Amino acid sequence: MTSSKIWLSSPHMGGNEQKFIKEAFEANWVAPLGPNVNGLENDLEKYLGSQVSVGALSSGTAAIHLGLILLGVKTGDEVLCQSMTFSASANPILYQGAIPVFIDSEKETWNLCPIALEEAIIDRIAKGKKPKIIIAVHLYGVPYKIDEVRVVADKYNIPILEDSAEALGSSYKGQRCGTFGDIGVLSFNGNKIITTSGGGAIVTKTKSLKDKAVFYATQSRDNAPHYQHSEIGYNYRMSNICAGIGRGQMEVLDDHVGLRRKMHNFYVDLFKTIHGVTVFSVPNNDYFANYWLSAITIDSQLTNGIDREILRLAFENANIETRPLWKPMHLQPVFEKYPYYGNNVAETLFEKGLCLPSGSNLTANERERIAEVVRTIFV
Structure with missing residues (x-):
């Protein structure tokens, strides 16, 4: 008899997810908005602290893409990205028509090497192209060298997009991962520390920036009685059903x-x-x-x-x-x-x-x- 499969990282329900899902069905909130979406965002903001605003999205990849847009990445721009990571950290660079520039890891945290990072910045500037942003990843939930990377980023005035997809619940010097970058990213994929089945979130320093992310995530619909669009938008908002799973999961994080x-x-x-x-x-x-x-x-x-x-x-x-x-x-x-x-x-x-x-x-x-x-x- 073959033993049952032991998975690398399978979903783990806490028990209260069904309550939030049931409430959504009973109220007919089966859309990419509703009380569970708002509730999950509030739960995450309280958990992360540091006075951040959180927007619930359809995936962590969507959050990285919107983070690039909010930080002004456009066609032809160069984006410095940790090489040792999942492809979702890098794919959105190409969505924007930008150019990824990959950086090696250091041996202690396996994350972005501050020395190689600065070497890359100096060389790209010498070649006539100052990098637009830095994507730093907390690999497998271990924080990157946050102080050292921030020193380099600030020296050259380059913002950090913090890929905290694997690091919800991790911290550095008592501060939660997801709150160190100019913009942060979370993932709730089925194999993550908690899940919304599929989903993610963008973490911003201000509510106005979060609102801009949500605007892009809901097809950039202008404030008009008819459907009017002045900017390109995306279908990136999290559903109220998935957010209900997330609210139950936050209770057991x-x-x-x-x-x-x-x-x-x-x-x-x-x-x-x-x-x-x-x-x-x-x-x-x-x-x-x-x-x-x-x-x-x-x-x-x-x-x-x-x-x-x-x-x-x-x-x-x-x-x-x-x-x-x-x-x-x-x-x-x-x-x-x-x-x-x-x-x-x-x-x-x-x-x-x-x-x-x-x-x-x-x-x-x-x-x-x-x-x-x-x-x-x-x-």
Whole structure:
């Protein structure tokens, strides 16, 4: 008998989602507006603090796209983007007809390298094109080097679009991720720390900027009794039904963060005696990670030849989902022609790294199945 699938990161319902959905159906609010949309935005604003305004959208990708628009990115502009990330961080650059310029990672947080970032800015300016914005990502819920990246951004007066799609619940020096950039982005995709089935949010410093984002997200409809449009718009608003799921999920967000962190600690303990395997962890106590996905790197020279693929395939044979780290954007066929700055940190991480099952709903039996695979491989 085949054991049931253990997923990398599956949705985890809290129980109250049905209440908010039922209220939406009873009131016939089955549209991209309504009390759940407003309620979710208010819940997120209270959670994030820092006096931000939040607009609920159809996806995190939509939020990145609108963030680019709000920050003035136009055709031909250059956008500096972390290479070690999911493609959704970079795709909207091309939506705008802009040019991505990819930046390597640093070894501590696996995120945007401040040194390579400044090198890229200096070189692009020397080539006659000052970059328009910086897209920085909190990879797998671990905050990027926020202070160092901000120093570089401010030195050259370049705004930051903070991709916090993987980092709701993470913080740096006590401040929530999603609130550090000039504009922030959240994702509620089905595999995220909490979900709205599909969905995301844009985080702005002012209500007027949030209102502008919502205007674009609702087809840029002018204030007129008829349908009138003076600007290009998009169908990016979150539905009241999806927002209802999100309101129920917000009630268990901190619990889910705690459970993800517990999974991270499980892996730290599991691999502590295995030479050559390192569990990705925050560099110091300034960083608080939700550990959306727990990840490891494997040095096969220290593990008697056992590498990432050997372990991945062993998990696959046990019906356990794992996944290599994000393949860097500058190595992707669709992006390989664009400029890249840095060394080979991101490339090496991709070659050696593996994401492990991290869901907040994993059971003790499932953890034992995971541990058994590891014990079998690293005998």
